[in-house]
Amino acid sequence: MANVDSTIIWIAIVGIAIGTYVLRSVFLLGIQRLGDIPPAISTVLPFVPIAVFAALITPDLAYLDGLLVLSPRNEQLMAGLVAFVVAWYTENMLLTVGVGMAILWFLQ
Amino acid sequence: MEQGDFVSGVRDVAPALPPNIPFGLLFGATAIEVGIGPGQATAMSLFVFAGAAQMAAVDLLRADAALSVVLTTVLVLNLRYMMYGASLAPTVRELPARWRATMGYALSDVNYALAIAKFSDDPADDSSANPADDEADDPADGSAGDRATVHQGWYYLGLTVPFVISFVGATAVGAVAGMSIGDGLNIDFAIPLIFIALLAPALKRRGPVLVAVTSGMVAVPAAGIPFNLGLFVAAGAGIAAGTLFDRLRTGPGGA
Incomplete structure (x- = not known):
C-alpha cells in the first residue's frame, strides 16, 4: 500500500x-x-458533503490500478453499486460496509 | 446538581453510542491499511473528532494529494460545525468563556442535536421527562425550583465525554486489529463504502441527486488533474448544479 x-x-x-x-x-x-455568516455559505452548505462524498467515491470505484474500467470486470464498481442500493434502502452503515466487502471478496 | 446534569447528559447520549463504535473501528483499521500509524490514527480521532472528514483525509493522503488539498477538503466538510457553533452560541451566552472554549472541542452532529434541544427548551417543562428514576442523583433538590435550569456546561460534557471515549477507543482497537489484518482483504475498500453509506440516504430528493450525479460524473475524468485538485472541480460543479436547480425551481418565474 x-x-x-x-x-x-x-x-x-x-x-x-x-x-x-x-x-x-x-x-x-x-x-x-x-x-x-455569508448567506452564500448557508444556502450552499447542505450540498457540500453530498458533492464531496460523490467526488471521492466515483474515482475510488471506477479506477483499477490507475486504469478506468467501467465494466462488470471491475469488482469494486460492482460491489459499490450493490452497497449503494443497500445504503439507500436500509440507511445502515455497518450493513452497507459488510455487504460491499463481502461482494468484493466473493468476486475476487 | 452538577454531577446530576453530567449524568443526565450521559443518559441522553447513550443510545447514540453503539452506531458510533463501528465507525471508529473502521476508521482505525483503514488508516493502518493506508500506512498511517496507530498512534496517529488515535490522535486524529481524539483531536479532530469528525469521522467523515477524517475518512476523507485518509482517502486523500493515500492518493498522495497535496497537503493544502487535504486541509481544504476537511475544513470544507467541517464547515457545518461552524453553523452548529453559531446556533448554539446564543443559548450559552451566560456561561464563562472557559466553558464555551471547552464546548468547541468535539462539537459534532449528535451532541449538537441533543444540546440544542435541551438548551432551547422551555425551562418550565425541563425536568418532567424522567423524574422517577432519579433515585440517588439529587435527592435533596427534587423540587421544581432550582432544577429549572440545568448546568449547560456539565450537561454538554455528559453528552460529549462518552461519545469521545467510545470513538477514540474504537479507533485504537480498530488500528491495532488492522495491523494484524493482511493486505489481501482490501480493508481500504471500506473507505468508499463508508462514503456510500453517508451519501446514499441523503439522495431522496431531486436537488441532492443532481448534486451527487454531477459531482460524481465530473470526478472520474477530473481524477487526472494533479494533486487531487479534480476533487474541487467536481464538487464545485455539483454544488453549482444544485444551486442552479434551486434557483430555477424557487425563482421568480417558478412560483
Whole structure:
C-alpha cells in the first residue's frame, strides 16, 4: 500500500485539528458575531458533503490500478453499486460496509 | 446538581453510542491499511473528532494529494460545525468563556442535536421527562425550583465525554486489529463504502441527486488533474448544479 510520509501525516493532523477547532468555536467564543455568516455559505452548505462524498467515491470505484474500467470486470464498481442500493434502502452503515466487502471478496 | 446534569447528559447520549463504535473501528483499521500509524490514527480521532472528514483525509493522503488539498477538503466538510457553533452560541451566552472554549472541542452532529434541544427548551417543562428514576442523583433538590435550569456546561460534557471515549477507543482497537489484518482483504475498500453509506440516504430528493450525479460524473475524468485538485472541480460543479436547480425551481418565474 501507499506509504505516506509520517511527518506529512502529523502536519495534516495538527492542521486539521486546529482548523476544525477554530470552526467549532468562533461563534461560541463570540469572536465572530452572529449574523455574520455569508448567506452564500448557508444556502450552499447542505450540498457540500453530498458533492464531496460523490467526488471521492466515483474515482475510488471506477479506477483499477490507475486504469478506468467501467465494466462488470471491475469488482469494486460492482460491489459499490450493490452497497449503494443497500445504503439507500436500509440507511445502515455497518450493513452497507459488510455487504460491499463481502461482494468484493466473493468476486475476487 | 452538577454531577446530576453530567449524568443526565450521559443518559441522553447513550443510545447514540453503539452506531458510533463501528465507525471508529473502521476508521482505525483503514488508516493502518493506508500506512498511517496507530498512534496517529488515535490522535486524529481524539483531536479532530469528525469521522467523515477524517475518512476523507485518509482517502486523500493515500492518493498522495497535496497537503493544502487535504486541509481544504476537511475544513470544507467541517464547515457545518461552524453553523452548529453559531446556533448554539446564543443559548450559552451566560456561561464563562472557559466553558464555551471547552464546548468547541468535539462539537459534532449528535451532541449538537441533543444540546440544542435541551438548551432551547422551555425551562418550565425541563425536568418532567424522567423524574422517577432519579433515585440517588439529587435527592435533596427534587423540587421544581432550582432544577429549572440545568448546568449547560456539565450537561454538554455528559453528552460529549462518552461519545469521545467510545470513538477514540474504537479507533485504537480498530488500528491495532488492522495491523494484524493482511493486505489481501482490501480493508481500504471500506473507505468508499463508508462514503456510500453517508451519501446514499441523503439522495431522496431531486436537488441532492443532481448534486451527487454531477459531482460524481465530473470526478472520474477530473481524477487526472494533479494533486487531487479534480476533487474541487467536481464538487464545485455539483454544488453549482444544485444551486442552479434551486434557483430555477424557487425563482421568480417558478412560483
